[in-house]
Amino acid sequence: MTTIITNKSVSGATADQTAKKAVYETKQLNLWYGSNHALKNIDLEIMENEVTAIIGPSGCGKSTYIKTLNRMVELVTSVKTSGEILYRGRNIFDQDYGVEELRTRVGMVFQKPNPFPKSIYDNVAYGPRIHGIKNKKILDEIVEKSLRGAAIWDEVKDRLNENAYSISGGQQQRICIARALAIEPDVILMDEPTSALDPISTLKVEELVQELKKDYSIIIVTHNMQQAARISDKTAFFLNGEVVEFDHTDTIFSNPSDKRTEDYISGRFG
Amino acid sequence: MSLREKFEFELNSAQEQLIDLSTMAVNALNKSMEALVNQDVDAALEVIEDDKDINQLEEFINDRVILLIAKQSPVATDLRRLIVTIKVASDMERVGDYAVNIAKETIRIGNQELLPQIAQIQQMQKLAVAMLRQVIDAFVEEDIVKAKEIAELDDQVDELYGDVIRKLMLAGGGNPERLSQITQLAFISRYMERSADHATNIAEQLFYLVRGQHYDLNK
Numbered sequence: 001m002t003t004i005i006t007n008k009s010v011s012g013a014t015a016d017q018t019a020k021k022a023v024y025e026t027k028q029l030n031l032w033y034g035s036n037h038a039l040k041n042i043d044l045e046i047m048e049n050e051v052t053a054i055i056g057p058s059g060c061g062k063s064t065y066i067k068t069l070n071r072m073v074e075l076v077t078s079v080k081t082s083g084e085i086l087y088r089g090r091n092i093f094d095q096d097y098g099v100e101e102l103r104t105r106v107g108m109v110f111q112k113p114n115p116f117p118k119s120i121y122d123n124v125a126y127g128p129r130i131h132g133i134k135n136k137k138i139l140d141e142i143v144e145k146s147l148r149g150a151a152i153w154d155e156v157k158d159r160l161n162e163n164a165y166s167i168s169g170g171q172q173q174r175i176c177i178a179r180a181l182a183i184e185p186d187v188i189l190m191d192e193p194t195s196a197l198d199p200i201s202t203l204k205v206e207e208l209v210q211e212l213k214k215d216y217s218i219i220i221v222t223h224n225m226q227q228a229a230r231i232s233d234k235t236a237f238f239l240n241g242e243v244v245e246f247d248h249t250d251t252i253f254s255n256p257s258d259k260r261t262e263d264y265i266s267g268r269f270g
Numbered sequence: 271m272s273l274r275e276k277f278e279f280e281l282n283s284a285q286e287q288l289i290d291l292s293t294m295a296v297n298a299l300n301k302s303m304e305a306l307v308n309q310d311v312d313a314a315l316e317v318i319e320d321d322k323d324i325n326q327l328e329e330f331i332n333d334r335v336i337l338l339i340a341k342q343s344p345v346a347t348d349l350r351r352l353i354v355t356i357k358v359a360s361d362m363e364r365v366g367d368y369a370v371n372i373a374k375e376t377i378r379i380g381n382q383e384l385l386p387q388i389a390q391i392q393q394m395q396k397l398a399v400a401m402l403r404q405v406i407d408a409f410v411e412e413d414i415v416k417a418k419e420i421a422e423l424d425d426q427v428d429e430l431y432g433d434v435i436r437k438l439m440l441a442g443g444g445n446p447e448r449l450s451q452i453t454q455l456a457f458i459s460r461y462m463e464r465s466a467d468h469a470t471n472i473a474e475q476l477f478y479l480v481r482g483q484h485y486d487l488n489k
Contacts, residue, residue, distance in 0.1 A: 226343055253345045255482030262346050267274055 022086075023048040023187055023217045024069060029083035031064060033076060038064050040241045042083070046234075048186075051209055051218045053228035053249065056238035057264065062221045065238065066189045069219065070106040071099050088186070104131070107180030111192040113172035115164035115179070120147075120156050123164045123175055127183040142182050150178035151208045170201020177208065188212065190220040194227065206231050225265050229253045237261045277342050284334050284355050288362075291327045292406045295362040296399055298324065298369035299465060303395045306376040306458065307388065314373035324366035331359045347479070354479045358409070361468040361475075365402065368461035375454040382451055385441055390434045391455060394462040397427050401469035408473065414480050417473035421487035427466040434459045 024046040031039035039061045046052050054062040067073040069085065071092060084091045092102055115123050124143045133139055143160070147153040152174040156167065164175050173193060180188055190209075194202040209218055209231050222228050228235050229249060236246040237260075245252065245261045256262045263269055271279065298317050305313035335352045338344065344352055401423045408416035438452045438459075470487050477485040 225345065229345070254349070256346055265345050266348050267277075 020047045020049065022046065023088060024219075025084075025086040025089075027084045027086070029065075029068070029085060030081065031061075031068060031073070032078075032080045033064075034078040038241050039068070042243055044236060044243060044246060046217065046219060048217045049213055049215075050233040051213050051220060051231055053232035053235045054219065054221045054238060055223075055225065055228050055235060055264070057269070060238040061241040062238045063191055066108075066191060066219055066221055069187070069189055070103050070108055072103075072108070074099075104183055105185055106187045106189060107183065107185035108189040108191070109173070109176050109180055109193045112196050113169055113176050115172050115175050117163065117165060119161045120164050120167070120175060121160040124178050124182050127179060131183065143178075146178040146182040147175075149181045149212070150174045151204060151211070152178060168201070170197045170204060173197060173201065173205060174208065177205070177212075181212075185216065187217045187219065190218065192221055192223060195223060202227070225253075225267075237264060239264070277338070277344075277348075280334065280338055281348065281351060284331055284338070284352070287327060287331050287334075288355050288359055289406060289410065291324060291331065291359055292362045292402070292409075294320075294324050294327070295365040295369070296402045296406070298366050299372075299395070299402070300399055302369040302372035302376065303392065305373060306379070307384075307392065309376070309379070309381050309384070311377055311380070314376040317373040318370050321366050321370045324363055328359045328363040332356055347482075350479050350482060354475045357475050358472050361471050365465050365468055368465050371461050372458050375458050379451055379454055385438070385448065385451055385455060387434055387437050387441060387455055390430055390437070391459050391462060394427055394430045394434070394459060394466075397423055397430070398462050398466040398469065401427070401466050402472075405469045405472045405476070409476055412476070412480055414477055417476045418487065420469055420473045424466050424470045424488070427463055431459055431463040 022045045024044070026042050026044040026046075029039055029042040030037070042065065054065060056062045064073060068081070069087075069092075073079055081093065084093065086092075087102065087105070090097065116126060118126070121143055124146050125139045128139060128142050133142070144153060144157075147156060152171060155171060156162075156175075159166075164172060167175070173196075177188075177193075194205050197205065206227060209220065212218060213233075220228075220232065232249045234246065235249045235252040237244045237252065237256075237258075239260055245256055245258045247257070251257075252261060253265060256265065298320060301313060302317045304310070305317060335356050339349075339352055342348075401420050404416060404423075405420055408414070408420070435456060438456050441452055442448055474485050474487050477483065477487075
């Protein structure tokens, strides 16, 4: 007789799943850039306090997808969408849904560090000031808390008035993360946040992501397979604008169910 | 050769060496039994000497696999294949060790007249070798149906083992001179039984390689 020993109980994924809520529910999302059908019937449920990695070859739609989550993709004039993205239960495409409100809840960190040409302090205080906070003491607190949250406080606390361009790329990226944290978002979108960083800075950002998921939900686009395997709870594999497979990261990297996923993660194409 | 092709080449080479190692181990088991039945001490000494090559090849395979893991960060089936290669190499190396143990017992028995239970031990050996050969084939073809049949053969080996031990215990008949051979044959039948278990382990590894799930074929 043959018995299968399942590894479900080992991962324990099913147990904690019930307690978590979905932060984003994407339902039958389609997106076109002019006549180019860039996202096709996307159905994805992203859970809170998890790191969700989006992987796939260039041009598969993964960046387009995360830019849709904060409606940044609308900056491209020819964009057309259908379907729904529910953020905390509300469709972000609803006419009365304010895009500013959405972007206050959903911060974003980009591939290349893009600090403002201002002091470190002013970079982090920028968002809160826009939201009307003028009190110096409160701003000081927010700046310190955000820089600590981004694991860079100790490195910059004595040079807060220096221009953000004067520090290293890895530090700049963490300043950008601190800037995103300063408005106390609910979700942080990261579009290849470590692709321009050296291995040590990459490791720092990866460790930071692990810390941040206690308080935030993180969606990260990455070209680095090992990074997705190391830091994410779930992984979605995009190909030609479709989600081929979405599962626990452990499953995706040990025993994916779709051959295309296997071929991609093991470097057979892409 | 592209990087990916190089990786595939290395992966296949490790696999081919594993097949070589398996063939060497099975041959050693066969030869040790022949040496016992023919009471051929020279052949037994050869089995002991040849085991060095088996050990060396196992180490070589392990080093190769470790280097591939370190340099290529394999995932999914590739990773399972490499892990399974290390485990199967270890199983086969162990079979080689059992052949050595049998060869040593053969030398101890020398030219004493062999007890009749040797016939049943030979039957065990035929089954164990058939299982090992079948599992190697199953491995090459990634045929899990073939792998599953091995578990059934293992039940036959276990039955024979129980029977041989019982008969050996009764074969003493108050004759203290026979006791040492009885002990030696009991050990030899144990080594055969363990060799068959390793074939079953390998079959389970094949299931893991193909399906990515753990199977217990002994249940």
